[in-house]
Structure formats: C-alpha cells, structure tokens
Amino acid sequence: GGVQNGGKAEYNYTVDSARASLVRQEDTIIFGLIERARFPLNSPTYNQSYASIPQFRGTLLDFLVRDTEVIQAKAGRYTNLEENPFFPENLPPSVEPHYPFSQFLHPSAAMININNVIWKLYIDELLPIFVASGDDGNYAQTAATDLSLLQAISRRIHYGKFIAEAKFRESPKGYEPLIRAKDKEALMKLLTIESVEEMVVKRVKKKAMVLGQEVSLDRNVKGIKYKVDPSVVSFLYQKWLIPLTKNVEVEYLLSRLD
C-alpha cells in the first residue's frame, strides 16, 4: 500500500510483539496516573464557564489538548497510526518528511477512533476514583498531566487494532466467517483469552506497588505508602482499559474485509 518504504524491511507486528508493547505501555499509564494524582481534582480545569479564553469555546483542558494536537500534528505525531487525536477535525498535515511507517493495518479499519468515548469516561468515571477532591489552583499543570495520561490511555486502547490485525493474520480461517456474519459476540469470544487478562490485571497492580511506592532512606519508616492505590490501577484495567481495547479489536475486525 501507498507509502513507499524506501527499501526498508516492513515492520510487522505479531501478537507477541503487540503484547510486549502493551506491557511497556503499562509503565507509561501508571506513571501518568501518579503524575495526575499529585494534584487534587481541580474541577475548574473541566468547567467551561470557568475558562474565559478569547475566541475559544470550551474548557481549559479542551483548549490545551486542541492546541497541543495542532502542534503535534505538524510535527508528525499522527503519521504513526499508533497515535489517534482527540480532536481530529481540521488538524494540519505534518510538515516533516514522511517516515515510511509500516502499512500493517487494513486501511478502512485504521480509521477507528473512539477518543470521544475515552474522553467522557476519563472525566466522568476515572478521575473521581484516583484523584483526591479539592482545588489547589494548578489548573494548567493539571491539564498537562491529563493530556499525557489521556494520550497514554488512548494509545493503549487503540492498540487493539494492531493486536486484532496480528490475531487475524495468525488465523484468518477462524476470523473470516465471523466477520462475514458480523457476529460481534463470537468475535469477542474468539479474541478473548481470560488467562492473559488475569495476568495483565495482576501485573499492573504489582507494578503500581513497585513504581509508586514512596522511597525512603529512613529504616524506621513503618508501612509502605503508594502514590496511587494499586487496587485502583487493577480496577481501571479490568473495568475500562481491557474492555475498551477489546471493543476496538471487534470494531477493527468487523471492517477488516471491507
């Protein structure tokens, strides 16, 4: 397809390499949670009537994300299909020379973007369970940590496209009839491996303990304190991140043969 690869070997994802990437992304997400949890909720960040930005309608977070995405688009961020913008409308093209990223995904399926769902979920459901209530006035800093965490969560969930493609290529005969029959339930069942999910949930809890513990040189400190509650991290994965990744996988597969 389309982009010339300039003689470079095309990088192909496998189920194993995609899983390895998800494992790495766990670190980014956990650090993102730790960074955001340094601040209390700071609700004015998400309140349109608080923000009074000239020529802009929206919240401070909307403003920061929109304008950051414009810059990042120009710098070429979205030429890599692992990245999906939150405000894809009217993003400028990259001004950078194009790197020949692998055309691994099926072109129509590559267009899936559920960031509107992720955004709403983040504000309404996720924030309240891992940040303390309160207001310390650091709204711009808060929005900056929201942006990197949102990008990390979005990347993880949309990575479902790459996993789904790798799974499809490993057993097209299993997937093709279900895709033709548009059988979402059967697709969901075929791509689900409960033992892998259980490992993910256990590992992120352990990582949150290791990466998020307060480090002290004082031997007399009693009890370990965590910067973000490890059981909240495993809950986020179990309740939201894994299910949404799987939804992306199903959506991707449904248009895989278009």
Ligand SMILES: O=C(O)C(=O)C[C@]1(C(=O)O)C=C[C@@H](O)C=C1
């Ligand atoms: O590792 C896989 O096989 C995936 O599809 C990823 C994932 C996940 O979101 O972590 C989703 C579905 C599977 O049941 C197991 C794990």
